[in-house]
Amino acid sequence: MKSDKTPQDATTIPPALRQRLLESGLDADRSIQILNNLNQGRYDAIEPIRPQGIPRIDGQQVIDRTVPTTLAIPDERYQTRLRELAPEIPLExxxxxxxxxxxxxxxxxxxIGVLLYPYLSYGVLNGGSATSYGDRKKNESLDPGLLDLYQEEFSRLAPELAGKPKGITPAWVNPDxxxxxxFLELKFRMVLLAGLRYTRRAARFRVTPPENLTPGLPFFEMTSQATEAPLREAYQAFLxxxxxxxxxxxxKALETEHAQQPLLAAFTHSSQGRPRAIFAEAFGKPGEPLGLPGGHGQNFSVLAPIYRKLFARGKRFVYIGNVDNLGxxxxxxxxxxxxxxxxxGAFDFSFRTPVDVKGGVLVFDQQGKLNCADIGAAISREDVLAAEEQGDRILFNCATGLLDLEYLTNHLDRIIRDLPMRISDQDKDAGRYSQAEQVTWEVIAMLEKPLVFGIDKYRRFLAAKMLLETLLTSGLHLEKARELQPTVDQLSQGLERLLREEYGMNLEKGRWVPQSPQEVL
Incomplete structure (x- = not known):
């Protein structure tokens, strides 16, 4: 469908609309750049992921981490690599x-991994608010029966969460x-405990810690305009x-490296044809734009200065993932x-369980590269089940990446430029519009021979997109919960294991309480 409309760009967009974009906290320049690229057809060649096969555990590129792991490596390469990274580590x-x-x-x-902690920084994608997390209708659509079971807890907690950054909402509910x-208190505690483990391990192996490098720190994060101020306030209270x-x-841990992810403008629906324009009828109000997050894939551009700064400081690896994943x-x-x-880079994928029917799975794409394909959009549930029946083990994306900073900084410009921009039509309360998003984990196909670790979901992927999931994982009303959700025992046992082993907590009189750092170690 063609249109005689003049394409909008920085010179043709109405001044009043541009002013509204700025007032609404949207990134007007980036939005217009994406719009121009869209109208010029630069995203037309971006193909949907077409799975061509299911990768198997080969011990080389796809590694089973649910069993004891060993590594055979040419000794010369081993020695050269460790001397390059951490010459203080006793190789022999x-x-x-x-x-x-x-x-x-x-x-x-x-x-070796613990002794490499000074060369690593830990970070989270921390831009989301808990508005939808505690939304009653969305939680009810997840499981009406569970909402009935947890009605009292949900009604008490949900009003307190609305509008808060998800990272500063409760990560679990105690048995009492x-x-x-x-979530963020746990993250900071985990990194600080890792630092103490490094100190003990360094003493054991008589390693002199490298100067000016703190294990796991600085903590870095991508925030948003809505979450930035509440997070700074929360971190002050965390002291x-x-x-x-x-x-x-x-x-020192709470003095994070952070950058805000700007909102992008929504664009006109594809049914209106080209050239597209800024959608300016949000909720039926003429001249009103709609700000939307551009996907976590924006971290590569938003955090680019931080990645480069960390590398210049001597950091060589970054761990990045979602704030709501306790694993x-x-x-x-x-x-x-x-x-x-x-x-x-290396990425965690969990072995599929019976309840994993949505999300991204590991596939070979049409280019023969490892990639992440969404069930439903790129690969059917029937194809997933058929592959399992043939003996393939399906791996689900855990949204956790461990990236080599030297490689990342050398390729940042290419990744920012070429990470697929997905344009999707939406029909919601705000109107009919299209949204531009980038998915972090599509970077997997852009890397040269990345690694994939097949992990135990109940150890490294306890994530909560909805408040009901947090209540279920907390193991409340266990007997009745088993009738509704058969995995509740694995979830609650996974939470207990993590709280004890990774976060140094003890269960006392119905509440999880922190051990002193000395008791943990």
Missing amino acids: RFGRLEGSDRLLSQEDLED GSRGAS ESPLLKDFPGTK FTLDPVSLAITALRQAP
């Missing part, structure tokens, strides 16, 4: 020689019904958090493998 203390190869056990890999600590106040490095913790074995293999 780890593994054994077999011919020209060095064989490293899981214990060796864990030791009281609120647990927030007195029972989970954090006993660590000597708390103040997203530092994994020293994965770090050691990624570092020694000199992989550009």
Whole structure:
């Protein structure tokens, strides 16, 4: 469908509309740039992912991390790589020689990974508010029966969460019904504990810590206009958090490297033809634009200055993932493998469980590269089940990436330019419009031989998109919950394991309370 409308660009967009974009906190320049690219057909060649096969566990590029992991690596490569990264690490203390190869056990890999913590920074995609997280209708659509079961807890918690950054909402509910600590308190505690584990491991191996590098820090994050101020306020309060106040490095940890993800303008619906324009009829109000997040894939452009700064400081790896995934913790074995293999990046995927019917799965795409394809949009549920019946193990995306900073900074401009921009039509309360989004994990296909770690979902992927999921994972009303959701035992046991082992918490009189740092170690 053609139109005689004049394409909008920086010179033709009405001044009043541009002013409204700015007043609404939208990135007008970036929105217009995307709009112009759309009208010039630059996104027309972006193909949908067409799965051509299911990758198998091969121990090389796709590695099963649910079993003890070993690594055989040419000794010369092992020594060269560690000297490049961390010359203070005693090379001969780890593994054994077999011919020209060095064989490293899981214990060796864990030791090496912990000793690499000073070269790693941990970060979260922290832009979302909890508005939809606690929305009653959205939670009810997830499971009406569960909403009935957790009616009391939901009604008490949901009003307190609305509009808050999700990261500062409770990550669990205690057995006695009281609120647990927030997702971000746990994240900071985990990184600080990792620093203490590094100190102990360095002393054990008589390693002199590198100067000016703190294990796992600086903590970095992508925020938004809506979450930036509440997060700064929360971090100030975290100085007195029972989970954090006993660590000597708390103040430093809370001084994060952060950048705001701007909102993008919605565009006119495809049914209106080209050239597209800025959608300016939000909720039926003439001249009113609609601001939308541009997807977590924007982190590569938003956080680009931070990635470059970290590399210049001496950091060599970044861990990045979603703030609501309690299983997203530092994994020293994965770090050691990624570092020694000199992989550009490594990504966690969990083995499919019966309830995993939505989300992205690992596939070979039409280019023969590893990629992440959404069930429904790119691969049918029937094809997934058929592949399983043939013996393939389906791997679900956990939205966790471990990236080599040298590779990332060298290729940032290309990634920012070429990460697919997905334009999708929407029909919602605000009107009929189209939205531009980039998905972080489509970067997998842009890397040269990335690694994929097949992990235990209940250890490394306890995520909560809806408040009901948090209540279920907390193990409340367990007997009745089992009748509605058969995985509740694995979820609640996974939470208990994480709180004890990764976050140093103990269950006392119906509440999870933090151990002192000395007790944890």
